[in-house]
Amino acid sequence: MKALAALLATVVAVPAAAQTQAAATAPAPAPAAPLPAPKLIVAISVDQLSADLFAQYRNRFTDGMARLLTGAVFPSGYQAHAATETCPGHSTILTGYRPAKTGIIANNWIDQSVARADKTVYCAEDESVAGATHDRYTVSDKHLKVPTLGEQMKAANPAARVVSVAGKDRAAVMMGGHTVDELWWWDGKTYSSYAGRAVPPVVQRTRDAVAAMIARPQEPLPLPGYCKPLDRAIDVGGQILGQGRFAREAGDARGFRTSPAADAAVLAMAAGLVQDMKLGQGQATDLIAVGLSATDYIGHATGTQGTEMCLQMAELDRSLGGFFNVLDQTGVDYAVMLTADHGAHDMTERQIERAMPMEAHVEAGTLAKAVGAGIGRDLKLTGPVLLGAEGDVWVDRALSPKDRARVLAEAVKRYDRMPQVAAAYTAAQIAAQPRPTSPPETWTLLERARESFDPARSGDLVVLLKPRVTSIEKPGPGYVETHGSPWDYDRRVPILFWRKGMTGFEQPLSVETIDIAPTLAATIGMRMDGVDGRCLDLDPGPGDTCG
Known part of the structure; x- marks a missing residue:
């Protein structure tokens, strides 16, 4: 798919060669001395990228994900808590705390004191705003009880810049935190931020480019050969799934959101913000958090074992490669971390078809x-x-x-x-x-x-x-598979770190997503005391990232 290349050409200033340059190059030889602090931290969350899905496709990656595989690979990371939903998971990634401390116990919870009929509060809203309802809410960071890594970086050095962009508001808010320079998310129609914020030119260019993309029909994507064994129709509640290739009609914003193009747009905007704000080129280390939400929307709508998810993994790999190529062109010394907010397993109907035991709807x-x-x-x-x-x-x-x-x-x-x-x-x-x-x-x-x-x-x-009892009572359009259980198919996610010049290795033992923030902090010589997580040593030699 050419979505990212087209968006990059519109949103950022990047030489044409960089749009197609292969990213899966061998890392530079290990330096004799420890690497200095990176100038830019790039923290990426791929919503619903389970450890199982990562393992299924890791040998197929040839671009951006392949680059990350040459760094430090932790294939058995854990969102260790029981409430494996988007908001709690994102709250752990850049805080170092589990949801018991972040206060983000679920995507939604009941507060019987609020003045609304259903008493339901969304994790990233301010329910005290006059006229707010659960469906029409004002996005807010008020429910996050702890600071993020970006906040602590700014507290240590006010010159540090923190940016957070995502396909969901809760991803952008929970990774960005309470003090951000730029924070943008897809609201279903365009990219939004808090009221009163000026719209940077690069965000407006992204808005315009995506609006133009949605206005045009999308032809079916070509199917990689390794996806063809998954090309099997399945009837789920009257929907025929399993053979989708992301064709959509003109004006279909929902179809855009549930497609690889949605991630490509977020990455293009992130690349443009890096360029326009000159992130990584100031006196302090900067941070950009990037929440890629399409894998989750695609998983919920079509499951994990059809052509839809196979294509998504291929396009995610390609889009990450294009994003990293733009970062390379800046000349900035940047460090990347990629993980997920939770996992998932395939839809009940396809699992039953494959004679998997215990599969059932609640x-x-x-x-x-x-x-x-x-x-x-x-x-x-x-x-x-x-x-x-x-x-x-x-x-x-x-x-x-x-x-x-x-x-x-x-x-x-x-x-x-x-x-059950x-x-x-x-x-x-x-x-x-x-x-x-x-x-x-x-x-x-x-x-x-x-x-x-x-x-x-x-x-x-x-x-x-119980295991493999999904919380979906009746599947319907956009909702045939989900997550949120205490079982490892929802808890396990990959955690990857990459930086030019680092020596790659793989650690198969379990770690947690709460370990990410203290590890990234250590790379810039900053301690995060009192958090639930621990620093992971990213130096397989005699050195020690954690000091």
Whole structure:
């Protein structure tokens, strides 16, 4: 696909040769002395890039991802907490804290004190804004309780610049933090930021280029030969999936978002901001966070094992290569980190077709609405009784303390008997659980729940479904596969570090995404004390990145 090349030609100033130059070159020989601090940190999150998906395609990469494979490769990184959703995952990447500390326990949670009918609060909103609803919200960083690496860099040296761009607002906010120079996200129609911010010329050029792209129809993408074995139709809720090639009609903004072109646009804007702001060319190290969201949208809409995801992996590799080529042209000494906010596994229907055991959609009777209705009827209580769905569940605060205790006890009994439920823990049980100190793959379910638990925001009860029981009750357009479970297919993600001149190596043992921020901080001689994560040594020789 030529989407990135076309966008780069419009958005950034880059020689034509750099648009097609191969990026998978061998790294320079290892230096005799430790590398100096990089001038620019590039932190990339690929939404829903599971460790399994990475392993499936790593031998097919030839461009940007292939370059990263010549650096430090941690194929078994963990978003170790139970709530493996986009917002909690992104909150760990550049803070060094798990969601229990970041306060970002889920994409959405119930706050029964807010003045809105559904009581649902979005992780990246300011619900106190007059007239705000869960569907029409004002984007905000107010719910993130800890600083990001970029914030700490600016506190240490105010000359440092921090930029965050993404295909989702929650990705941009959680990686950028509370103090950013530029922060932009795709809002479904164009690229937006906080109210009152001036629109830089490069952002306007990106807006115009993407609008022109959406206005034109998109022809089907050519299918790489290695994708052809996945070219098999599957009927999911009346949709025929598995053979898509991202053709779209003129004006289809949703189709653009759920395509490789969406990542290409974010990368083009990021490259343009690096150029226009001269990131990495000042007296301090700068940071740009890049959230690539298309893999997640494509996974939700089509699953992970069709031509759609195969094409996405090929185009992601190519688009990253073009992005790195632009950075090369600046002459800036930059360091790259790439990871993901969570994983996923393929849609239930295709898994069943392949005779995979235990695959099932969640039953309606397992959801909080149905459970609460039964409890309310049996205990002769009015009101919703239980709020939420699966995962975090809240007891209605309008009930008396005595009735709330009765409802909670009854809910635990009922969930414990349900065949699709692995565990149901009360807030008191979770709060009493010591924080885990062992490798994340050894954690109990209670320990995983503990690391997503915030006593001010989490539910009165946390319900965890059994492996391969998806939280989707009925698949529909745009939503046939999901994540959010405490199981390793949702927890494991790759973590990659690359820098020109570094000696590459692979570490197969488990690490965590909370280790990323202290590791990047160490490369610029900065300590992040008190965080949950630890510094990873990126020097396989006698040196030590972590000092």
